[in-house]
Amino acid sequence: MRGVPLITTSNTDGKREYLNIHLGKKLSIPYVFPPVPTSMGNQLDRFTHLNYSELPTGDPSGIEKDELRVGVAYFFSDEDEDLEDRSLSENNRDQSPIRDGHLVPNETEYSAFCCQECIFSKLMANEDLNIHSVRTLLTMCKPGDLLELVHGSRDKAPHWVIYERKDQIIHLQNGEIRKDSIFEISNGRLGRIVNNRYRYRPLPADLVMQNASGHLGLRGGEICWTNSESFAAWCRFGKREFKAGGEVHNTEQRYFLKIHLSKDNVRTLMFRSLEDMIRERRKLDECGKSRMHNELCLENVKN
Numbered sequence: 358m359r360g361v362p363l364i365t366t367s368n369t370d371g372k373r374e375y376l377n378i379h380l381g382k383k384l385s386i387p388y389v390f391p392p393v394p395t396s397m398g399n400q401l402d403r404f405t406h407l408n409y410s411e412l413p414t415g416d417p418s419g420i421e422k423d424e425l426r427v428g429v430a431y432f433f434s435d436e437d438e439d440l441e442d443r444s445l446s447e448n449n450r451d452q453s454p455i456r457d458g459h460l461v462p463n464e465t466e467y468s469a470f471c472c473q474e475c476i477f478s479k480l481m482a483n484e485d486l487n488i489h490s491v492r493t494l495l496t497m498c499k500p501g502d503l504l505e506l507v508h509g510s511r512d513k514a515p516h517w518v519i520y521e522r523k524d525q526i527i528h529l530q531n532g533e534i535r536k537d538s539i540f541e542i543s544n545g546r547l548g549r550i551v552n553n554r555y556r557y558r559p560l561p562a563d564l565v566m567q568n569a570s571g572h573l574g575l576r577g578g579e580i581c582w583t584n585s586e587s588f589a590a591w592c593r594f595g596k597r598e599f600k601a602g603g604e605v606h607n608t609e610q611r612y613f614l615k616i617h618l619s620k621d622n623v624r625t626l627m628f629r630s631l632e633d634m635i636r637e638r639r640k641l642d643e644c645g646k647s648r649m650h651n652e653l654c655l656e657n658v659k660n
Contacts, residue, residue: 429454440564457488459508460486466617471631472610476556480617484554488547495524497550503563503593504539505554506546514639516546519569527569528586529634533576534569557594561582568592586636614638 384496464486469477478484488507489497502520507513518528524538539548552559559565569592581600582588591599598604612628616638628634 366405394521404609461488465641468615468617469634470615474556476612477554478556479554486549488549490547491543494548494550495539499562501565502550502553502594503554503589504542504548505551506539506548508546514584514642515586516542517551517586518542519565519589519592521566527573529580529582529585532580534572534574534580534588536570536573552593555590555594555598559593560595564595565592568595575655576638583632583636584639586639587632597633598633601632604630604632616641 400434435481460481465477466481467477468475469525476611479486494504498520500520500522504518504520504526506516516528516530518526518539520539521536522525525536526542527534527536528542529535530537530542533591559566569589580588582591583601583604587599587601590596606629610629612631612634614628616624616626618624626634626637628637
């Protein structure tokens with residue numbers, strides 16, 4: 358049949374078998390089959406599946422107080438940053454620029470306080486805000502690290518993940534807690550390690566990984582975090598305040614978010630819960646610094 362290559366086999370040395378693909382009278386491509394091992398060994402992986410009802414819903418031992426237990430409201434995550442298309446082609450994966458260790462242009466800086474104590478800091482003066490390509494970032498990570506993936510060229514809320522090992526991360530995306538390759542989900546974003554962004558005492562690395570992996574597969578109404586940052590931060594610090602509806606409201610406790618637009622221009626917003634503060638700050642990140650400045654001129658304090 359015209360257009361179909363002719364395929365023949367040969368065995369010239371008694372050890373290897375050759376496949377000859379004849380594409381024309383003068384073009385023949387030999388292919389050598391590698392030796393087939395006589396024994397493949399037992400490579401069966403064992404997986405243990407737990408029902409959600411068997412998983413603990415409380416935070417790790419020693420972190421929560423019994424008298425603060427409240428009902429938890431479950432919400433489906435619908436943030437724009439969680440709706441990115443994951444069906445990337447091989448050519449589009451890991452599109453991070455070669456240039457490493459630079460700052461995001463016009464990135465807004467924040468600090469946050471609760472009961473006069475600093476609980477969050479994203480200030481260039483006391484933190485390394487340099488971003489790196491995914492490949493460089495992986496050389497700096499260890500299991501249990503908290504990572505932030507950011508777009509250097511457009512205003513978009515960062516995506517937070519927990520680093521597991523090799524190129525694997527655990528994160529909340531598209532309303533599901535899942536494990537993925539960081540190359541597949543980076544989609545041109547660069548990253549940095551943000552273990553010290555929140556000033557809470559971190560959990561041991563093995564407990565961080567237990568928190569993350571113990572919730573793999575949860576989706577929809579089973580999830581009690583509204584964005585990737587809240588889930589990843591809860592895994593790292595184990596505080597119920599990161600959960601939606603997980604904080605007791607009282608008249609005395611307030612969260613103050615300071616937005617550092619410039620050295621002499623700092624605006625303060627007030628919130629009743631940590632989750633509300635995180636949600637609003639992520640919206641501000643999506644606005645961009647110039648638009649944020651215009652909007653904050655109309656409102657200084659949010660009640």
